[in-house]
Amino acid sequence: MRARIEMELEDTPGQLVKVLKPVSRYGANIQNVVHKREEMTPLGRVPVTVIFEVKQEGRLQKILDEVKEAGAKITRVGEEEAAVRAVVLLVGDIIGTDVRDSLDRINSIKGAKVSDLNLAIGESDEEHSARVIIWATDKEKLQSAVLKLKEIAEEKNLLVIDPMG
Incomplete structure (x- = not known):
């Protein structure tokens, strides 16, 4: 729980x-x-x-x-009690593509929320990676949030490494 x-x-x-x-x-x-x-x-x-x-x-x-x-x-x-989560990795210019916008768009999905974002900054201004943890009230809402993240990543030219948990 x-x-x-x-x-x-x-x-x-x-x-x-x-x-x-x-x-x-x-x-x-x-x-x-x-x-x-x-x-x-x-x-x-x-x-x-x-x-x-x-x-x-x-x-x-x-x-x-x-x-x-x-x-x-x-x-x-x-x-x-029914909360589920996914851990997704992003790679690319996360900061330059407005991370706040990305988080707000995922958090707009009712029943899903980004609970944690750990950002690692590379040697150049455009090399970043982030671990994103998304919690949702059920599997369908979690799947919607992960799909939204993938959609945003494609739009912003970020690499997505699929859910790890």
Whole structure:
């Protein structure tokens, strides 16, 4: 099961580590952490979102309990039991062809989202490679997102290496 926890943390050193420890302790695999320190809440707290996979449903509640004990104010919890993902590699002038446009076009597909993009910049201004991770609520939406990425890549003269997972 894929879970998403949105929370608020005190703006003091070590708070993020405290709330991530239970996720690790119960064998969950962290997919993404968004720590928005520049967007403090009205109470002066830091909004944080953690997305992770946990294999046993009972462990999610234990994680939530320990995250609260660590001092986090949980504002929202979501579960995506049927989430699927694909990992795709792109090669070419990714930056010069407006990576934001590419991401926005993929993210416009309802039920699919680029959750991670790791960019490696080569020796020239036009040599880049990127690992793109796309999550979707079902296989059909994932396939639509991957096809959209391939369409964009063809339009922008990028090489696509098909899904690896």
